Amino acid sequence: MEIIAKPADMQRWSEAARSRGLTIAFVPTMGFLHEGHLSLMREGRKRASLLASSLFVNPTQFGPNEDLSHYPRNFEGDCAMMREVPVDVLFAPEPDVMYPRGSQTWVEVTEMTRGLCGAGRPGHFRGVTTVVAKLFNIVKPHIALFGEKDYQQLRTIERMVEDLNFDIEIVPMPTVREPDGLAMSSRNAYLSHDQREKALALSGALQAARTVFKAGVRDPQELVRAARRWLENNPEVQVEYVEAIDAKTLENVERIEHPVVVAIAARLGKTRLIDNMVLTPE
Ligand code: AMP
Numbered sequence: 597m598e599i600i601a602k603p604a605d606m607q608r609w610s611e612a613a614r615s616r617g618l619t620i621a622f623v624p625t626m627g628f629l630h631e632g633h634l635s636l637m638r639e640g641r642k643r644a645s646l647l648a649s650s651l652f653v654n655p656t657q658f659g660p661n662e663d664l665s666h667y668p669r670n671f672e673g674d675c676a677m678m679r680e681v682p683v684d685v686l687f688a689p690e691p692d693v694m695y696p697r698g699s700q701t702w703v704e705v706t707e708m709t710r711g712l713c714g715a716g717r718p719g720h721f722r723g724v725t726t727v728v729a730k731l732f733n734i735v736k737p738h739i740a741l742f743g744e745k746d747y748q749q750l751r752t753i754e755r756m757v758e759d760l761n762f763d764i765e766i767v768p769m770p771t772v773r774e775p776d777g778l779a780m781s782s783r784n785a786y787l788s789h790d791q792r793e794k795a796l797a798l799s800g801a802l803q804a805a806r807t808v809f810k811a812g813v814r815d816p817q818e819l820v821r822a823a824r825r826w827l828e829n830n831p832e833v834q835v836e837y838v839e840a841i842d843a844k845t846l847e848n849v850e851r852i853e854h855p856v857v858v859a860i861a862a863r864l865g866k867t868r869l870i871d872n873m874v875l876t877p878e
Contacts, residue, residue, distance in 0.1 A: 599685075606687045705755045816848075816849055833864060
């Protein structure tokens with residue numbers, strides 16, 4: 597696996613591959629890899645001649661009181677996991693290379709980032725779309741894979757790609773879970789043994805919403821109530837939001853006639869967790 601730190605070197609690598617007629621799949625990450633990341637990489641491996649990944653804990657998507665300084669890191673371990681896939685090239689820049697003095701350009705998707713995580717994390721999605729747009733210009737992939745685990749991020753990036761005419765196919769990938777249902781996340785490393793148990797309330801609440809939906813309920817607020825009831829049985833879990841909204845536009849719906857996503861954000865102590873589930877009416 598080649599490791600590249602400079603944007604210009606990465607661009608040269610990709611141009612050389614493209615001029616040989618090779619295709620490039622890309623999986624951007626913030627590292628501390630788990631099976632969720634690896635599932636994206638393995639799929640990327642299958643879909644293109646070359647697989648590129650990036651490891652960059654992007655400062656612009658963290659708020660001033662968020663976990664940037666103690667976000668979990670394990671560069672050597674991540675490289676070992678990437679070599680196993682195998683990843684062909686890893687782009688791992690330093691923050692001052694991505695955001696040199698004088699940077700002042702932002703990419704912002706407006707409507708779609710107002711609700712859900714956007715409401716509680718002002719500026720977060722602007723940081724995400726800016727860094728992903730930069731990474732797309734640096735890595736020059738043909739396709740890029742993103743996890744449904746970060747559902748609003750996935751839809752926002754699809755919106756950006758369409759709105760800005762990026763010539764890149766976005767491939768959504770299903771959420772990889774622990775055997776007991778907890779969605780895998782680098783942030784699960786923050787959880788104590790006790791919190792790890794309590795964290796199951798999120799996937800449990802989604803299952804509760806699904807049960808109501810399967811019984812024929814088509815009022816999204818009924819699904820939200822079912823999920824909230826489940827979460828309320830776990831007072832240690834502080835709910836930030838529970839919503840059931842259109843799975844494509846992320847807008848409110850009166851009645852479920854098209855796929856909806858039930859999305860949850862909650863805190864266990866200082867750790868913020870998210871999870872979601874898409875429900876599709878017949
Ligand atoms: P991150 O390193 O958290 O920025 O995530 C990098 C990519 O991996 C994003 O596209 C995430 O949506 C995806 N991802 C993270 N966790 C999971 C998971 N449990 N299942 C599938 N994809 C995931």
